[in-house]
Amino acid sequence: MTGPGIRRTLSALALAVATGAAALLAAPAAQAATIPLTSVVPAPVTAAPTAGVTYTLGSATTVYTEPGSTAAADIGAYLAGILRPSTGYALPVAPAPTGSPSGIALLLTGAPASVGAQGYQLDVTSTAVTVRANQPAGLFAGVQTLRQLLPAAVEATTVQAGPWQVGGAHVVDYPRFGYRGAMLDVARHFFPPAAVRRYVDQLALYKINYLHLHLSDDQGWRIAINSWPNLAVYGGGTAVGGDPGGYYTQADYTALVAYAASRYITVVPEIDMPGHTNAALASYAQLNCNGVAPARYTGTNVGFSSLCVPLALTYTFIDQVVGELAALTPGPYLHIGGDEASSTSATDYTTFIDRVQQIVAAHGKTVLGWHDVVHATPQPSRIAQFWGTGTSDAAVAAAAANGTKVIMSPANRAYLDMKYKNSTRLGQKWAGLIDVDKAYDWNPGAYLSGVGESSVLGVEAPLWTETIRTTADIDYMAFPRLPALAELGWSPYSTHNLTAFKTRLGAQGPRWRVMGIGYYQSTQVSWPAGS
Incomplete structure (x- = not known):
């Protein structure tokens, strides 16, 4: 192969190498770029990061909601409505199965009594994001915290590149004033x-x-x-x-x-x-x-x-x-x-x-x-x-x-x-x-x-x-x-x-x-x- 053919092959190899190198460089950067809990406004009551843990929102993610709760289902639909345009993912909303589902779960069970009617507990593991509250208002508040822990591009109205990652966390939060x-x-x-x-x-x-x-x-x-x-x-x-x-x-x-x-x-x-x-x-x-x-x-x-x-x-x-x-x-x-x-x-x-x-x-x-x-x-x-x-x-x-x-x-x-x-x-x-x-x-x-x-x-x-x-x-x-x-x-x-x-x-x-x-x-x- 001579002339333009060689040049095209070399260019393609150079591009592949550059792209691969960029991906290698970007991977740890993406991990490091998860938004810290210290960026959330208003500041939560308690918020503890889990080192080395990242949840990634993907094309197969489902938003699960408290079974039998119309209010929880509506909040799940609200969250999915925010996330779909920017991620391009389907993000179906469905009642949560028994056990601990993967994906995103919005549940009206298991929250500590201390969070009251407007507070929530948010847990992020490598397989799930779980918001628990005593009342729907608390679920909705927890969803706002989750939004702020996702990259800013998640608020876009057109498909963005991602990745859509949230750092591991345990948050217990409730308001000072009603x-x-x-x-x-x-x-x-x-x-x-x-x-x-x-x-x-x-x-x-x-x-x-x-x-x-x-x-x-x-x-x-x-x-x-x-x-x-x-x-x-x-x-x-x-x-x-x-x-x-x-x-x-x-x-x-x-x-x-x-x-x-x-x-x-x-x-x-x-x-x-x-x-x-x-x-x-x-x-x-x-x-x-x-x-x-x-x-x-x-x-x-x-x-x-x-x-x-x-x-x-x-x-x-x-x-x-x-x-x-x-x-x-x-x-x-x-x-x-x-x-x-x-x-x-x-x-x-x-x-x-x-x-x-x-x-x-x-x-x-x-x-x-x-x-x-x-x-x-x-x-x-x-x-x-x-x-x-x-x-x-x-x-x-x-x-x-x-x-x-x-x-x-x-x-x-x-x-x-x-x-x-x-x-x-x-x-x-x-x-x-x-x-x-x-x-x-x-x-x-x-x-x-x-x-x-x-x-x-x-x-x-x-x-x-x-x-x-x-x-x-x-x-x-x-x-x-x-x-x-x-x-x-x-x-x-x-x-x-x-x-x-x-x-x-x-x-x-x-x-x-x-x-x-x-x-x-x-x-x-x-x-x-x-x-």
């Missing part, structure tokens, strides 16, 4: 159902279990109320800056609630009152004390509007709105706002909140309100959401001492709409600048004087949308701070370490890139190249 929330303001700017579902999926990855929807404000009313149709049709027609408005039909809202529930997230609807009500007052003249409807509002000022406290129709209105919304909402909470009611006298405010609390309770819901509501007569089960910028509030501390539970959302720590730095193109800074350190490095259970851990129901990260218009804007302001706040809600405070957290947070970057999340690359975090 309530771990995020709030999305859809009133200042409206976000259609697809955008909300996208946010729900992001929240689920970090074990957030409540989505608080701020459905009404001065600038827009976002939920259809059959007994008061102009609220949505007219009051929902505007947004900040004159941007397009919009609203959810009751079918839209019901579908969102169901979608969130499939991700073990409970929707908390908010109708803000007595202030932040210009959209409602503009929709119905008869709700105004003077019988004159104001113009719709597209600015960003607060404190100028108020429902008419002495007017009997006000409480008919509230009863009908709350009644319809409560009927659509299977979760236990209904948020009544109550903040920044500067146009309502202190006496009227107390009268109003007292009466509204009774209306909400009559419709079978637990009252949740911004912490301003502690100035009214407390309901036994009422919950106050602290949004202040200080570390003391005598009225909140007194309420906590009398049994009021508190959700911690200090604006200078937890508000995702605050700028990262002065030059951040989005957001505000009235509560201060919030980078990763400020979002993470505080203790919700000991932050507010006189409000101990036993009085704290949980943590919530609000995202107000005066400057937020798109899903890209949501991504940029929520990430990387949302996972920081999620960890404060889930992880035991004994694991709290800012330096370690920044390392784990950086490890999330490649996953966000694959998921299409355009996050803020904080200079406080070392992000892997290419993320």
Whole structure:
């Protein structure tokens, strides 16, 4: 053989040698590249690696689920739905056989009682990944940990090369607080159902279990109320800056609630009152004390509007709105706002909140309100959401001492709409600048004087949308701070370490890139190249 033939043969040999060498070099690298347990966010309660053990997800893998449990089967289908596009594997979902099946098993037996209703145990051996929980919510949480232990490319929507390996491990994990929330303001700017579902999926990855929807404000009313149709049709027609408005039909809202529930997230609807009500007052003249409807509002000022406290129709209105919304909402909470009611006298405010609390309770819901509501007569089960910028509030501390539970959302720590730095193109800074350190490095259970851990129901990260218009804007302001706040809600405070957290947070970057999340690359975090 001479000439081109020899050259082709030599080239083929060279390629084969190079490919073989690359494979030899890549094999140990792939083994070493299993994601360490120390990369998981939120940090688990206990997590012990098993040296020298690797589980490989393969084309023959089956996802097994607790026999007879529809919820477990649904979680198995959810997991397989995430893994199939990137791996290209069939990943059938089937009831688990007797014994210890190979593959991935999601079981509602064998978990320690200590993990409660929301925790799980995760074991990775060379032949199986087994998640055990006492309740389906715990299985779902364990699945999120498993996702983070697989390569970031597993989140892709097209087939990737793999390999799909998980390092040997034993994890026992459960949340510090039962309530771990995020709030999305859809009133200042409206976000259609697809955008909300996208946010729900992001929240689920970090074990957030409540989505608080701020459905009404001065600038827009976002939920259809059959007994008061102009609220949505007219009051929902505007947004900040004159941007397009919009609203959810009751079918839209019901579908969102169901979608969130499939991700073990409970929707908390908010109708803000007595202030932040210009959209409602503009929709119905008869709700105004003077019988004159104001113009719709597209600015960003607060404190100028108020429902008419002495007017009997006000409480008919509230009863009908709350009644319809409560009927659509299977979760236990209904948020009544109550903040920044500067146009309502202190006496009227107390009268109003007292009466509204009774209306909400009559419709079978637990009252949740911004912490301003502690100035009214407390309901036994009422919950106050602290949004202040200080570390003391005598009225909140007194309420906590009398049994009021508190959700911690200090604006200078937890508000995702605050700028990262002065030059951040989005957001505000009235509560201060919030980078990763400020979002993470505080203790919700000991932050507010006189409000101990036993009085704290949980943590919530609000995202107000005066400057937020798109899903890209949501991504940029929520990430990387949302996972920081999620960890404060889930992880035991004994694991709290800012330096370690920044390392784990950086490890999330490649996953966000694959998921299409355009996050803020904080200079406080070392992000892997290419993320």
